[in-house]
Amino acid sequence: MSDLGWLDDPQALEAEHVIVLLPSLGTTVRIFDExxxxxxxxxxxxxxxxADLPGHGIAPRAYEVSIPSLGAEVSAVVRMLRARHVTVAGVSMGGAIALEAATHRPPDLDSFVMINSGTSFGTPDGWRTLIANVTEAGVAATALGAKAGWFSPDFAESARAQALLEDLSRIDSSSYVACCRALADYHGPADLGQLDVPALLIATSDDTATPPTGLRALARRLRHARFVELPSGGHLSLVEHSHAVEAILADAIQKGRTNDS
Incomplete structure (x- = not known):
């Protein structure tokens, strides 16, 4: 049984060029619309x-998940494709899942992308507090903190930001807690130095949830990594700086396509 909620795309099974997109804790695949x-x-x-995270969007509820197991699921899906070029990209928790998928080295994986992500997340005390709050009051109790952490003050009042915060309030609380525990327990793969899949790592200077120092350090440990730091914005740079992130990601995709020509 799948823990992720995959959106059907009939073209993906036969396409030569595919990108797999994985969202962050508290969001759904709607963050990728633009x-x-x-x-x-x-x-x-x-x-x-x-693919939605467990208990998010269309994904089934889950009471116990791990980032390595979700990465293995993504790798298995990639292996089912007939594509010659695949990029797996994720935001925050989704980025860690993309990294784990890359460690399985599925054929035809051109690159993986981590956006505002890392190989560790938060602090034990922070996770305990968040889990206690959600257990007592539901995911809606996280809305104010999410609003402040995800977006800059000006963007936080936009219709786009408000729509994503509404998605947050609909997430299954037990599944959200399971994802929190998965993030709290995560410390990244042990064999990063052996990973030869090209990586694109995108950080934001103002991101307090996953500060750029983490991805910068990860870039030094990987064999083939490009690190990009955006000058402003919160944790969801993909949303607030959608055009900049798109341009950076498009460049990575184009390089993979060019290598086939």
């Missing part, structure tokens, strides 16, 4: 697979 429009506008032959 990115998908931009990338498919650049390449008509690019198919998109998106």
């Amino acid at each position: 990115l998908v429009d931009g990338l498919t506008g650049r390449w008509r032959d690019l198919a998109v697979l998106r």
Whole structure:
């Protein structure tokens, strides 16, 4: 049984070029709407697979999950594709899942992308407090903290930001707690120095949830990594700086496509 909630894309199974997109804790695949429009506008032959985290969006509830197991699920899906070029990209928790998927080295994986992510998340005390609050009052209790951490003050009042915060309030509380525990327990793969899949790591200078120092350090440990730091914005740079992230990601995808020509 799948722990992730995969959005059906009939073209993906037969497409030669596929991107897999994985969202962050507390969000759904709607955070990728603008990115998908931009990338498919650049390449008509690019198919998109998106997957919600457990208990988020269309995904089934889950009471126990781990980031390595979710990465293994993504790798298994990639192996089912007939594509010649695949990129797996994720935001925060989704980025860690993308990293874990890459450690399985599925064929035809051109690169993986981690956006505002890392190989460790938060502090034990912080996770205990968050889990206690959600257990007592539901996911809606996290809304104010999410609003402050995800976006800059100006963008936080936008319709786009408000829509994502509404998605947050609909997430299953038990599954959210399970994802929190998965993040609290996560410390990254042990064999990072042996990973030869090209990586793109995107951070934001103002991100307090996953500060850029983490991805910068990870880039030094990987064999083939490009690190990019955006100058402003909160944890969801993909949303607030959608055009900048799209351009950076498109460059990585284009390099993979060019290598086949």
